[in-house]
Amino acid sequence: MKFKDFFKKIRFKYNVVVINENTLTEKFNIHLSWLSLTALAGVLILVSFALLSLLIFFTPIKHYLPGYGNAASNHEMIEQAIRIDSLSHSIEVNNQQLENIKRVIADDISVDSIPRADSVIIEKNKSLTIEATEREKKFVKEHKEKR
Secondary structure, eight states: HHHHHHHHHOOEEEEEEOOOOOTEEEEEEEEHHHHHHHHHHHHHHHHHHHHHHHHHHSSSGGGSTTTTOOHHHHHHHHHHHHHHHHHHHHHHHHHHHHHHHHHHHHTOOOGGOOOOHEEEEEHHGGGGOOOOOOHHHHHHHHHHHOO
């Protein structure tokens, strides 16, 4: 019983009329039911989704979405990251050398006691290194004994 009543409700037609308020003339008249209105809304949603999908997939907009980059640009980004890393290392070495020169000019340290910039950076980055395992230590010890 309730199932039939539900279908009667959603198929019941309503008359939608648009009237010009000034002249009281009818502009258009449409008969709608809840079922037809729901179907129309579903079709509009599907069509807009299809158009938006076509817009994204067949235009350059897709390159702004994650995962749609091409292999050449990914390779170039990796090369640029490596280049940036080496340049930042060079800048760090140059800054350390400038600090040493400033300290020598200010007569804070003598020329003979200046550590090399590479060794200073290695000391700085020592905390970032991973400690050797027992197997590695054993290998190094055997290798040194063979000399």
